[in-house]
Amino acid sequence: MLNPIIQTPRYRLVADEIAARIRAGDLPLDSKMPADKDLVVQLGVSRTTVREAMIALELMGYVITRYGAGAFVARTLPAVPVETSGLPGYFELVEARFVIEPEIAAIAAKLITPEEIAQLETCIEGMCDATSRLARIEAFDSEFHLIVARSTGNTVFVSVVKDFWLARQRFPEWTRLNNRQSADDIAQFSRDEHTAIVTALAAGDADGARAAMALHCRNSGRPLLERWQMLEHDSDSEDVLLRLKQRAGGI
Structure with missing residues (x-):
């Protein structure tokens, strides 16, 4: 065989x-x-x-x-060689979010409760507090997306989004590339984009929620994509990266 x-x-x-x-x-x-x-x-x-x-x-x-x-x-190496076959690719994680989270938002639009909408609004205020440490802002951000997933009543969706955020925490590069410092960046990314998602969810607008989440995911990944596009000049890029570039430009 x-x-x-x-x-x-x-x-x-x-x-x-x-x-x-x-x-x-x-x-x-x-x-x-x-x-x-x-x-x-x-x-x-x-x-x-x-x-x-x-x-x-x-x-x-x-x-x-x-x-x-x-x-x-590193100053100290792992005790034994680490198996890498189970490690996801950084760009694979970005692509997964582009594909999955907008559909979760579309489903949530028909099921989310007023109490969950209020929780999402609280998360937005937490994300927009420019005096907070990055870790606290990230915590509000992750909770926002988990609330959307939980509102569907589908535990698989919750697990997928939770795994995404856990994986994101394992990639310090992600946080560094997406750490928006200016007031304008905070307003656009934390308030405007998340508020658009909440507005669509509160209205029960599945298409609007899908589009708002897709835009948010695109803008989350775009700094990274543009950086690699500049470095690679569109040559010899991985298939996943090419698909991400196409999604970033096609939303």
């Missing part, structure tokens, strides 16, 4: 190769990681693949990112 062929994404192959070099001592503990452009040349892959691999290495415990200083080899 023939064994099934498992296609391993390139970023996982790259992460395994770099992890092996770290364990072999070729990249000393606590040393600064080579620049992305150097890894691109050495490994013969795209910058997108290198960045996904670096994120995976951070999850695996081989690499840490220091604010303002870049990526470094």
Whole structure:
């Protein structure tokens, strides 16, 4: 009997190769990681693949990112080599949100209660408090999306959204790229976009809720997508990244 062929994404192959070099001592503990452009040349892959691999290495415990200083080899390595086959890709998570959350919002529009609408409005006020720490703002943001999912009465939807946010917390890069600091950014992202979702939900408008959530998801991912588009110049990008670019421009 023939064994099934498992296609391993390139970023996982790259992460395994770099992890092996770290364990072999070729990249000393606590040393600064080579620049992305150097890894691109050495490994013969795209910058997108290198960045996904670096994120995976951070999850695996081989690499840490220091604010303002870049990526470094961890001071202490995992006790045993970490299996990477179960790790989702960073861009895979972004795509999943683009696909799933607007449909959850559309279903919620027909089922959400006035009490849940009030809870969503409280979350918006919490997100818009510019004096709050980022962790607190993120907590209000995640609770907003979980309330929408819970209002459907479907525990699978709740689990999917919860898993998405748990995965997001494992990707510090996500928070750094989407940390909007200015009052204008807070108004647009936290108040205007979330309020549009609530308005549609309160009106029982499924199409409006779907569109408002899709716009919000698009704008959440767009800074990341535009960054990679600039770096990659639309060449040698992964299939998932290409689909995300198409969705970002097509909503």
